[in-house]
Amino acid sequence: MKKEMLTLEAFEEASEAVKKVTLETKLIFSDFYSNQTGNKVYFKPENMQFTGAYKLRGAYYKISTLTEEERERGLITASAGNHAQGVAYAARSFGAKAVIVMPTTTPLIKVNRTKSFGAEVVLYGDVYDDACAKALELAKENGYTFIHPFDDLAVATGQGTIAMEIFKELPLVDYILVPIGGGGLATGVSTLAKLLNPNIKVIGVEPLNANCMQESIKENKVVTLEKVNTIADGTAVKTPGEKIFPYIVKNLDGIITVSDEELVVSFLDMVENHKMVVENSGLLTVAALKKLDVKNKKIVSILSGGNMDVITMSSVVQQGLIMRDRIFTVSVLLPDKPGMLSKVSDVIAKLNGNVIKLEHNQFVSINRNSAVELRITLEAFGTEHKNEIMKKLDEEGYKPKLVRTNI
Secondary structure, X not given: OOOOXXXXXXXXXXXXXXXXXXXXXXXXXXXXHHHHHOOEEEEEEHHHOOOOEOOHHHHHHHHXXXXXXXXXXXXXXXXXXXXXXXXXXXXXXXXXXXXXXXOOOOOHXXXXXXXXXXXXXXXXXXXXXXXXXXXXXXXXXXXXEEOOOOOOHHHHHHHOHXXXXXXXXXXXXXXXXXXXXXXXXXXXXXXXXXXXXXXXXXXXXXXXXXXXXXXXXXXXXXXXXXOOOXXXXXXXXXXXXOOOHHHHHHHOOOEEEEOHHHHHHHHHHHHHHHOXXXXXXXXXXXXXXXXXXXXXXXXXXXXXXXXXXXXXXXXXXXXXXXXXXXXXEEEEEEXXXXXXXXXXXXXXXXOOOEEEEEEEEOOOOOOOOOOEEEEEEEEOOOHHHHHHHHHHHHHOOOOOEEEOOOO
């Protein structure tokens, strides 16, 4: 007879089990976000785990509950990356074969890390749901034991061990913010949190364009989104879990949605103020901090993972700087005469603007003696500084216009 999951007894067992493979991720107090929000904000940095994400908890606990025969058949799962690494690492701990089906859009770092833990990787489909269908097909063909990334009560119990650790460090926590993709983490955390303190508030956070759980709760049944479109690849799920859905409905106190633009800005804030790399899905709860309409509360934001490839990181940083007006491009029209570029540069330099790129277009006008276009990409300290530079260029007669920045 199999143990009942999502009970206090099961959570206690899972908490002891995952200690064998997890690092201690103590809460980090955030002066920056506490000042920004008027609350006491703490981060639960699961991005610092061995595999770079919390997913190892659920994978390891689930595999620990399997029979020897189930493990010997080989394990298979589908994942956008973090569950993949969790299953691969846990399977290796038990000496079991692991096959992981990942979407073709999965960041390279997640693919390579999964392989490094000894798993066989199959790339298939554009999103998680495509990969999952392929994994189920391969499981049937080869007799593998399928480990679902979120719609599994044992997996959700393993993920819920995060809440046990939060309560041990911060017993009087008022709010826990938890990312939602398919809902396994939110199920485990909210269920255990309510068992430990029925008055606590647990808020789920989803990408604006991948809000499958929010839509399902509205319809009071699991629904499938027509498409998902978000930079938060780890939470780009069309259909939430059927088995875990009743627990979400019972224990979650609300859902906040976050846009890609808000994630970009949050990445910049975390790097600059906390010197931490957090992947886009892990940043959902950070971006949601400013949307939570409360004051003087103890809030824990779960940073679910930190597996982000360098190319994505570079792109997010650039976009964040542009969105914060710390990089912008201005177009000015100048007579095509010697010394004009020097005069414009002098205006910018006196205001401490830093030119990082120039584009000179002589063919913007038929009469180039009348006007050539100069596009200047600048570094500034922020919106106020940008506006100061724009105002001065206008006063000097250059009629500046902001244009799209392409770095």
